[in-house]
Amino acid sequence: MKNIFLADDDADDRMFFEDALKQVSIPTQLTLASDGLELMNNLEAIVEPPPPDVIFLDLNMPRKNGFQCLEEIRNTPKLKDIPIVIFSTTTNVDAVNKTYQHGANHYICKPHSFELLVKAIETVVTLEMWQKPQPPKEQFVLAFA
Amino acid sequence: MPENNLSDAIRELAFQMEEKEKRAAELIIANKELTFQNEEKEKRAAELIIANKELAFQMEEKEKRAAELIIANKELIFQNTEKERRAAELIIANKELAFQMEEKEKRAAELIIANKELIFQNIEKEKRAAELIIANKELTFQNEEKEKRAAELISANKELESFTYISSHDLQEPLRKIQTFASRLIGDESQIVSDTGKEYLLRIGDAANRMQSLITDLLAYSRTTTSERKFETTDLRRIIEAVLSDFKEVIAEKRATIEVGEMCEAHIIPFQFRQLIHNLIGNALKFANPDNLPHIIIKSRNIKGSNGKTQNALTEKEYCNITVMDNGIGFEPKYKEYIFEIFKRLHDKEKISGTGMGLTIARKIVENHNGVIIATGELNKGATFDIYIPAT
Numbered sequence: 001m002k003n004i005f006l007a008d009d010d011a012d013d014r015m016f017f018e019d020a021l022k023q024v025s026i027p028t029q030l031t032l033a034s035d036g037l038e039l040m041n042n043l044e045a046i047v048e049p050p051p052p053d054v055i056f057l058d059l060n061m062p063r064k065n066g067f068q069c070l071e072e073i074r075n076t077p078k079l080k081d082i083p084i085v086i087f088s089t090t091t092n093v094d095a096v097n098k099t100y101q102h103g104a105n106h107y108i109c110k111p112h113s114f115e116l117l118v119k120a121i122e123t124v125v126t127l128e129m130w131q132k133p134q135p136p137k138e139q140f141v142l143a144f145a
Numbered sequence: 146m147p148e149n150n151l152s153d154a155i156r157e158l159a160f161q162m163e164e165k166e167k168r169a170a171e172l173i174i175a176n177k178e179l180t181f182q183n184e185e186k187e188k189r190a191a192e193l194i195i196a197n198k199e200l201a202f203q204m205e206e207k208e209k210r211a212a213e214l215i216i217a218n219k220e221l222i223f224q225n226t227e228k229e230r231r232a233a234e235l236i237i238a239n240k241e242l243a244f245q246m247e248e249k250e251k252r253a254a255e256l257i258i259a260n261k262e263l264i265f266q267n268i269e270k271e272k273r274a275a276e277l278i279i280a281n282k283e284l285t286f287q288n289e290e291k292e293k294r295a296a297e298l299i300s301a302n303k304e305l306e307s308f309t310y311i312s313s314h315d316l317q318e319p320l321r322k323i324q325t326f327a328s329r330l331i332g333d334e335s336q337i338v339s340d341t342g343k344e345y346l347l348r349i350g351d352a353a354n355r356m357q358s359l360i361t362d363l364l365a366y367s368r369t370t371t372s373e374r375k376f377e378t379t380d381l382r383r384i385i386e387a388v389l390s391d392f393k394e395v396i397a398e399k400r401a402t403i404e405v406g407e408m409c410e411a412h413i414i415p416f417q418f419r420q421l422i423h424n425l426i427g428n429a430l431k432f433a434n435p436d437n438l439p440h441i442i443i444k445s446r447n448i449k450g451s452n453g454k455t456q457n458a459l460t461e462k463e464y465c466n467i468t469v470m471d472n473g474i475g476f477e478p479k480y481k482e483y484i485f486e487i488f489k490r491l492h493d494k495e496k497i498s499g500t501g502m503g504l505t506i507a508r509k510i511v512e513n514h515n516g517v518i519i520a521t522g523e524l525n526k527g528a529t530f531d532i533y534i535p536a537t
Contacts, residue, residue, distance in 0.1 A: 114325050
C-alpha cells in the first residue's frame with residue numbers, strides 16, 4: 001500500500017488524479033490538499049500514520065505555492081527524504097530546472113488526455129528506487145503530452 | 146823813298162800799335178765784360194743746370210704722373226665701362242622690378258578680392274555652423290526621443306511577451322480540461338456515452354487539439370519577434386540531431402530515412418534555429434507520400450553569394466546554405482510563395498493536420514537571421530527548402 005499525498009488547487013485536476021490513481025496497478029491511499037498550507041498541515045499531523053511514499057505537488061497554489069512547500073519539506077528533518085513529484089502545467093525549461101534545484105525528484109507536465117495521465121502516474125508511483133534530488137544536467141521532463 | 150816808307154811804316158806801326166793797344170784795352174774791357182758775362186753766364190748756366198735738373202726731375206715726375214694718369218685713365222675708362230654695364234643691368238633689373246611690382250599689385254588686388262570672398266564665405270560658414278548646431282540639438286533631441294521610444298518598445302515587447310506567454314498558458318488550461326474530460330468519456334467512462342456521443346466527443350477532442358496546436362504555434366510565432374536575438378556560432382549538426390531526437394517516434398512510425406549530409410557551422414540564434422529546423426523536418430515527415438517511405442536529406446555548406454539561387458545575394462559575401470529535401474507529396478510550383486503565408490494551407494485539415502503557421506514561423510526566423518528561404522517543389526515529387534543566411 002503506497003501512501004500518496006497530492007496538493008493541487010484545481011478541483012478538476014484533483015478529481016482526475018484520484019481517478020487515475022485508482023487505475024494504477026498497485027494499491028494506494030490518497031490524501032488530498034487543496035493548497036500548500038493544507039498540505040503542510042497534513043504533513044505535520046503525521047505522527048502515527050506512515051509518512052507519504054510520494055508527494056505530488058502542483059506549483060501554482062494560493063496561500064502557499066509549490067516552491068515554498070518544496071523548500072519547507074526539504075528543510076524538515078522528518079520529511080526531507082520523501083520523494084516529491086511536481087505535477088504542473090508549465091513546460092518552461094527554466095521553471096522545470098528550478099524545481100529540480102529546489103529538491104524535486106521528478107516533474108510531470110499535466111497531460112491533455114486521461115490515458116496519458118494514468119500512464120504517467122503509474123510510472124512514478126510504481127518506482128521503487130528514487131534518485132537523490134540533485135540539480136539536473138539535461139532537461140528531464142516527464143511530459144507525455 | 147824807302148827812308149820815307151820806313152817812317153810811314155813806323156808811324157803806321159805806331160799807329161797800329163796804338164790802335165792795337167786801344168783795341169787791347171778795349172779787348173781787356175770787353176774781356177772783362179765777357180768774363181763778367183761769362184761768370185754771369187756760368188752762374189746762369191749753373192742755375193739753368195739746376196733749373197734744368199729741376200725741370201728734368203719735374204719732367205720725370207710729370208711723366209710718372211702722366212703714366213699714372215694714363216693708367217688711372219684706363220682704370221677709369223674700365224670702371225666707366227663697368228659702370229655703364231652695371232647701369233644697363235640696373236636698368237633691366239629696374240624694369241624687372243617695375244614689372245614685378247605691377248604683378249604684385251595685381252596679386253594684391255586679387256588677394257583683396259579673395260579675402261573679401263573668404264570673409265563672405267566665413268560668414269556663410271558661421272551661419273551654417275549655427276544652423277548645424279540647431280540641427281544637432283534637434284537631432285540630439287530626436288535621438289533622445291528615439292531612445293525613449295526604443296525603451297518603450299523594449300518594455301512593450303517584454304510586456305507583450307509575458308502577456309502572450311500568460312495568455313497562451315491560461316488558454317491552454319481550459320483546453321486541457323476539455324481534452325481530458327473528452328478523453329475520459331471516450332475512455333474509462335465510455336459506458337455512459339452512446340456511440341454517437343463518442344463520435345462527437347472525438348470531434349470535440351480533435352477541435353481542442355487543433356486549438357492547442359494553434360496556441361502553441363502562435364506562441365512560437367510571437368517568440369520569433371519578441372525574443373532576444375543572441376547570435377552564436379553553432380555546429381548545425383547538434384541542432385539537427387536534437388530535432389531528429391524530438392521526432393524519434395514519428396520517424397520510427399513512418400519508417401523514414403533521414404540522411405544528414407555535410408554540415409557546417411553557422412552564426413545563428415540557437416533557440417530560434419531549432420524551431421526552424423523542427424518545423425521543416427516536421428513538415429517533411431507530415432507531408433510524406435503514402436506510396437513510398439519518406440526519405441529526407443538535410444545538408445549545409447558555405448558558399449559565395451553568386452552560387453546561390455537567390456538574386457539578391459551580394460556576389461562576394463559568404464553565405465551558409467542549409468537544404469531540407471524530401472520525397473513527399475510536394476506542391477505545385479505556383480504555390481512556392483503562398484505556402485509561407487500565415488494560416489494558408491494546401492490541404493484539407495481533415496486529411497493532414499496543421500495550423501498553417503509552420504512555414505510562416507520558419508520564414509520569420511530566417512528573416513531574423515537576415516537570410517532568405519526558398520521553396521522548390523513539384524506535385525508528388527517532393528519539396529526542397531533552401532535557406533541562405535549570411536555567414537557573419
